[in-house]
Amino acid sequence: MTKTQTQTGNTEPETTPSTPSTTPREGGTADTVIDEVRTVMARDGISQNQVAKESGVKQTTFNLFINGKYGADPKNIAAKLEKWLASHRAKSDATRAMPPARPWTSTPTSERILAALGYAQMAGDITIVYGAAGLGKTVTAREYARRFPNVWTVTASAARTCSVSMTLEEVLLALGVRELPSGAARMAREAVRKMEGSNGLLIIDEAQNLCVSALDEIRSLHDATGVGVAFLGNEVVYARMTGGSRAAYLDRLFSRIGKRVKLLRPDADDIAAVAAAHGVRDAASLRLLAEIGARPGGLRSVVKTVRLALMMAQDGPLDAGHIRAAHRDLEGC
Incomplete structure (x- = not known):
């Protein structure tokens, strides 16, 4: 067995990969790290998968290490987990010092948003809430979904909703469909089947990220099912429906908008x-x-x-x- 030099200047035995090891490191032995990680997991309700993901250790490697069955030199794994422990302690300290974020606060603006969402669901109509960022559109939509049944939220993005097919995928996932049919037509039929007769509400958050054809497809789902639809976004989504360069078939969507709520700034x-x-x-x-x-x-x-x-x-x-x-x-x- 040879000697290896640690960062602290101490010499320590180097182990072979064939047997489990508790090589001393900066913070102590691998067994010490295992005990500390297990304690934090049990105390804070953290899963092995979460620790592995946050520490950058492969799941299988972490499982072997935490159960004392890792046969190779554990130094690198233990070092990564020590960094994770330090980061977790710092985050916990900061969380204790900083008051928890309130998920939602009733304000005059948020009550306007709730009323618009309630109207869309009750009337089976289309509403659009648009304007400046940071006024509580998203958190208020979450609060509405918490209160009422059959409310499905899709958060549009340039990566996930840049086509009709991709948008329908997100709608089906929001509806709880996990085995997605192939093809836009089949996905649209499945979405109609799931929503028809539900008296539900489909919320499209960040709706400015929908392409024009996807906006029209959401209109089509509304026509086929009678569910309410709420578009939430910035000025772009409204301009896209009303601007002179819009596709002609968006007239069909614009004419169906029953309620418009424009948000400029908090009062x-x-x-x-x-x-x-x-x-x-x-x-x-x-x-x-x-x-x-x-x-x-x-x-x-x-x-x-x-x-x-x-x-x-x-x-x-x-x-x-x-x-x-x-x-x-x-x-x-």
Whole structure:
């Protein structure tokens, strides 16, 4: 058995790959790392698959290592897991220091969005909610889906919904179909079969990422099933339906839109509601948050600023100084 030099300058025995090893490393033996990882997994409810994925260790290798059956030199695997442990500790510490994100807060703007979604589902109609980013369209859609049955959400993207077939795949996945039929026509028929008579609502989030033909296909599904459809997105999706260069057949979609909700920016009541949900009520802080909310990012920027400011306050009273410092930190100033 030869000697090998560690980063700390200590010499340690080098093992052969044929037998399990507990080679000492910077943090101790492989057995120590195994014990630490098992403790964290049990305490925080983390699966082996998640640890393997987050640490960059192959699943099969991790399973052998964590069960003490890894026959090769464990030094590299143990080092990766030590890095994962350090990262997990840092993340846990930060999570404890920072107040948890609220999944949804009722604001005047979010209530307008809820009303539009409710109208679309109740009336079996098409609604479009469009405008600036960071005003709570996505989180409000999630809240609506949490409250009501037969609500299916597709998040459009340039990679996943750039054609009719790809869009139909995403619709079927949202409907719970896992064995997808081949071909756009078969997928459309399956989507109709699943939605017909359901009194459901199909939400297309980030709808500006749908191509023109995919927009028309969603219109076709609505016509065939009578389900409500809600398009959520920025100004682009509305311009695509109304602009002079749009495909002629989008007239059929535009004429079917029953309700339009345009969102420009959060108002003072929106910001006050978000601030109050986080315990912020003093006038100076609200004035600063109103300035932040008027910039690109809207309520999303307000929430991020308040959460960081609360962490900076460290359980003490939060004031405008914390708000200002948090915003500057987030802006990189």
